[in-house]
Amino acid sequence: MIKKRFKEYFTFTKKERNGLFVLLIILFVLILVKIYQSNKSYGEVVLFDSDFQKDIKKFEESLIPKTTTEKKNQISSVNQDDFKKDKWFVPEILFDFDPNQVSKKELKELGFSDKQAKTLMNYREKGGLFFTKNDLLKIYGIGKEQFGILEPYIIFEVKNKAEDYIPKISKKELIEINSASKEDLMKITGIGSSYADRIIKYKNLLGGYYEKNQILEVYGMDSIRYLGLVQEVLIDTNLINKLNLNEADFITLLRHPYLNKYQTEAILKYKNIVGDFTEFEQIHENNLLTKREFVKIKPYLKLN
Numbered sequence: 001m002i003k004k005r006f007k008e009y010f011t012f013t014k015k016e017r018n019g020l021f022v023l024l025i026i027l028f029v030l031i032l033v034k035i036y037q038s039n040k041s042y043g044e045v046v047l048f049d050s051d052f053q054k055d056i057k058k059f060e061e062s063l064i065p066k067t068t069t070e071k072k073n074q075i076s077s078v079n080q081d082d083f084k085k086d087k088w089f090v091p092e093i094l095f096d097f098d099p100n101q102v103s104k105k106e107l108k109e110l111g112f113s114d115k116q117a118k119t120l121m122n123y124r125e126k127g128g129l130f131f132t133k134n135d136l137l138k139i140y141g142i143g144k145e146q147f148g149i150l151e152p153y154i155i156f157e158v159k160n161k162a163e164d165y166i167p168k169i170s171k172k173e174l175i176e177i178n179s180a181s182k183e184d185l186m187k188i189t190g191i192g193s194s195y196a197d198r199i200i201k202y203k204n205l206l207g208g209y210y211e212k213n214q215i216l217e218v219y220g221m222d223s224i225r226y227l228g229l230v231q232e233v234l235i236d237t238n239l240i241n242k243l244n245l246n247e248a249d250f251i252t253l254l255r256h257p258y259l260n261k262y263q264t265e266a267i268l269k270y271k272n273i274v275g276d277f278t279e280f281e282q283i284h285e286n287n288l289l290t291k292r293e294f295v296k297i298k299p300y301l302k303l304n
Helices: 002-010 014-042 050-062 068-077 080-086 104-109 114-125 133-138 144-153 193-206 212-217 223-230 250-254 261-274 281-285 291-300
Strands: none
Touching: 104 114, 133 144, 193 212, 212 223, 250 261, 261 281, 281 291
16 A cells, blocks of 8 residues: 555656756756855955055055044144244253353254243343352243253353342442331432332341342342342341241241141141150151251241
8 A cells, every 4th residue: 555655656657757857957947156156245256456456555555543642743744933933842852051151053952942932041141140040040031840840950150149140349338128218228229119028028038138149039139139239238148037946837838938748737736746846857768858948948947
């Protein structure tokens, strides 16, 4: 029975066998066509010659965004001359220089702008001199950031005391500056009412002058005016009003020009923890002030 049914399903006539053969051939041809198309799609196909490829590559490269460096170069090329005239820059190499002798070319190498270099040179040509490093800040356009970079390289090849630059003139009666009145100060060469008031006001804030160079700290005082003043005054340090370090309160200490809020707080906090100061050196030894700050304020302090 099973054998009979098997013959019914799998026995073909000649016409059926021919039809099946044709179908197999068609199927085989379709498979070959599929394989051919597949290879054609993923294979390497050359659609144009090498010159056209070069043109395409050149066009694609032109579409790539410019790098940050190229943009910076473009920006720096715009109005670069004006930039150099108005703006200072940090040079790659710094070197020691004496502001009283440095040339304009050297100033440019140190990062000074054209305006800054010209102002400094004009200041010197008119008789202006630099006695301390901080005097460089008096040149218009030089800020604290630039000064902070240049300060370690500022040197004075000659003594930086104003007395060394003073020309010899006929002697006249000297005025003791810590006890002088406004009228006394106005007798000094180049000192009018306004400057006399400023000198007295700053003297009162300090407690008195202990060296002549401190007069340069008076607001608006320049080296030319100072040269006329310094040879006509003398200083009596016995007239200095000193602060009692162990009794002065926060406001009293803070009022002094040589102490700021944080320095004053450090001094008072140390005194509250340790007790009264027994010697001035405790201030520096315990890092309440730097050595330079301590030297400046010491003449105005007392312990009892």
